[in-house]
């Protein structure tokens with residue numbers, strides 16, 4: 556690319572971005588997307604749907620008056636539009652640098668985790684059921700607390716894991732508000748016992764953030780194969796840069812490559828193993844435009860029937876993070892005690908579990924009085940990322 560060409564493209568992107576900021580800050584109407592992409596029509600149809608929800612006196616859907624889930628997703632989609640309208644930098648990921656930085660800042664934790672995993676794999680055949688279950692629970696909790704590392708919550712500021720998370724698990728247990736880990740264990744160990752030769756048990760992981768959280772998810776995925784609790788892991792990521800730190804295929808490949816070529820023995824071993832899992836198809840990566848649409852998941856059978864049919868092949872789906880939770884529950888103002896199953900509004904492709912630290916003002920499935928108690932104890936419990944859930948839905 557010629558230097559001048561690049562400078563002109565940057566200028567164009569910056570001017571589109573400042574136009575976007577102005578629209579946002581001054582509560583302008585939400586305008587249709589213009590650049591022709593695979594998801595453009597779906598976005599514009601959804602904007603029409605939002606318009607239809609308003610009375611005539613309400614005017615147009617606008618930044619301050621439309622539902623937060625819709626507007627927040629729309630903002631990230633418009634950021635993407637500003638970049639794709641500015642060739643030759645149209646493949647640029649504006650969040651790449653901060654995602655990479657999060658990974659590098661968490662190096663020590665990553666090393667500790669990889670060392671733990673490799674030691675565990677070495678002795679895994681000797682573990683009894685109880686020990687195996689304990690290890691499963693440990694790695695689930697690491698994946699939960701890994702979800703604290705979210706750059707959209709810190710406004711892009713540092714949000715890495717600088718201390719060894721494994722030493723904190725006992726202290727953090729008190730912050731798990733719903734704990735359905737036992738259900739996950741009984742489901743997967745049942746699958747394992749019932750499995751016949753050559754049959755396949757898939758666990759799907761709908762990813763959230765890259766960097767440290769992604770490593771915790773990959774460690775869990777490795778354990779699920781090594782322990783034979785599953786035979787295939789399918790990851791679902793984002794097709795475009797999303798909510799600052801969300802994982803794309805480029806992030807996944809980058810993280811695995813960084814690990815493979817790093818000079819720490821066990822990290823490098825993990826990187827090499829994971830690359831091989833992908834090569835032989837025991838790990839499969841999927842992306843789909845639905846994950847970066849504003850729709851709640853109960854709309855999936857209608858909007859993305861192919862994706863819904865794909866998810867139905869899972870014996871368990873793990874949904875990581877807050878945005879997945881908001882979309883699972885339609886981002887509505889549910890009472891805290893409404894059952895999770897009910898809040899899913901008919902979205903039941905397979906047994907599923909949300910693994911999420913709380914960053915948005917929505918939580919269901921609590922005990923009577925639990926939400927009120929938490930509010931009295933800590934007014935920011937819903938949004939600080941300090942609390943977490945393992946919330947399961949499915950037949951037991």
Ligand SMILES: [Mg+2]
Nearest residue numbers: 763764798801
């Ligand atoms: Mg995220």
